[in-house]
Amino acid sequence: MPLENSAENFHPIDSKxxxxxxxxxxxxxxxxxxxxxxxxxxxxSKKPRYRExxxxxxxxxxxxxxxxxxxxxxxxxxxYATNALRDYVINSDATPEKKMEKVYDLSRDxxxxxxxxxxxxxxxxxxxxxxxxxxxxxxxxxxGFHGLSKIMEKDYYTYxxxxxxxxxxxxxxxxxxxxxxxxxxLGLGGMLHDxxxxxxxxxxxxxxxxxxxxxxxxxxxxTDKGEAVLRGLGCYGEKVIQVVGQHHEKYNGExxxxxxxxxxxxxxxxxxxxTDVYDALTTRRSYKKSLKPLEALTIMKSQMGHEFDPKLxxxxxxxxxxxx
Numbered sequence: 001m002p003l004e005n006s007a008e009n010f011h012p013i014d015s016k017x018x019x020x021x022x023x024x025x026x027x028x029x030x031x032x033x034x035x036x037x038x039x040x041x042x043x044x045s046k047k048p049r050y051r052e053x054x055x056x057x058x059x060x061x062x063x064x065x066x067x068x069x070x071x072x073x074x075x076x077x078x079x080y081a082t083n084a085l086r087d088y089v090i091n092s093d094a095t096p097e098k099k100m101e102k103v104y105d106l107s108r109d110x111x112x113x114x115x116x117x118x119x120x121x122x123x124x125x126x127x128x129x130x131x132x133x134x135x136x137x138x139x140x141x142x143x144g145f146h147g148l149s150k151i152m153e154k155d156y157y158t159y160x161x162x163x164x165x166x167x168x169x170x171x172x173x174x175x176x177x178x179x180x181x182x183x184x185x186l187g188l189g190g191m192l193h194d195x196x197x198x199x200x201x202x203x204x205x206x207x208x209x210x211x212x213x214x215x216x217x218x219x220x221x222x223t224d225k226g227e228a229v230l231r232g233l234g235c236y237g238e239k240v241i242q243v244v245g246q247h248h249e250k251y252n253g254e255x256x257x258x259x260x261x262x263x264x265x266x267x268x269x270x271x272x273x274x275t276d277v278y279d280a281l282t283t284r285r286s287y288k289k290s291l292k293p294l295e296a297l298t299i300m301k302s303q304m305g306h307e308f309d310p311k312l313x314x315x316x317x318x319x320x321x322x323x324x
Contacts, residue, residue: 026073111159166191168275189243196226
């Protein structure tokens with residue numbers, strides 16, 4: 001069956017991750033222009049009979065042109081890229097900042113495909129491996145909140161916001177001494193907390209200005225729908241799913257979708273609530289400027305304090321200081 005050859009079916013890849021000594025698990029394409037139209041032609045094949053020719057091609061090429069894969073190979077590409085990045089994170093002498101930058105780029109690519117390119121939820125199955133790489137970059141605790149903020153995307157998009165929240169969750173968990181398995185689960189929950197928004201119309205998600213009452217009611221459904229997406233995939237634990245379903249609950253009981261109060265809200269969801277709001281306040285949107293960290297924390301404490309677990313909020317504020 002021939003591949004769909006329109007531009008939206010092809011995805012640019014980072015050619016630097018291609019291992020010139022290993023076998024390809026996906027076909028690679030290059031873009032050519034014919035009669036003012038872009039056309040994608042096969043550059044290197046994954047078929048075994050072309051293995052040696054492809055290796056020779058990859059070794060000799062300087063990759064000055066942009067390379068692409070077809071959308072049907074996205075999952076294979078992300079698995080391949082994750083394995084290559086794992087080797088870099090473990091064996092490279094690069095700084096923690098440089099390593100995290102590369103991990104951030106990969107996670108941004110994965111979540112962008114899910115949220116913006118209508119890719120299958122199956123792509124999310126690799127998110128656990130990405131979180132493991134983030135843990136390795138954070139394990140020596142040198143980056144901290146302020147080091148992370150220099151790496152993070154400063155403009156608000158659903159996909160970059162999701163990554164930021166996951167990283168903030170993990171950094172906070174490490175600061176308060178959570179065991180490694182909980183750091184992982186909390187980071188995964190933070191990264192996936194808004195998956196339900198993938199089911200909503202883009203016009204609502206990207207709307208400039210206030211939502212109508214009807215639109216807000218639609219947005220509120222993303223917590224229920226996010227739970228359904230993760231349960232459908234069948235590879236996430238209950239703590240991760242609780243983050244997705246409860247991150248809009250408020251400590252005073254005025255949140256959604258269950259109206260939970262206080263400690264009835266899962267601990268991981270209470271932490272995600274903090275990092276979710278903080279990142280939303282400190283990133284730019286088309287209709288508002290970003291707030292400085294102190295401004296955001298002041299608002300969270302003085303105007304929104306009733307929404308958060310007070311002990312967690314105070315700990316979060318302390319950890320966002322210059323030594324954080």
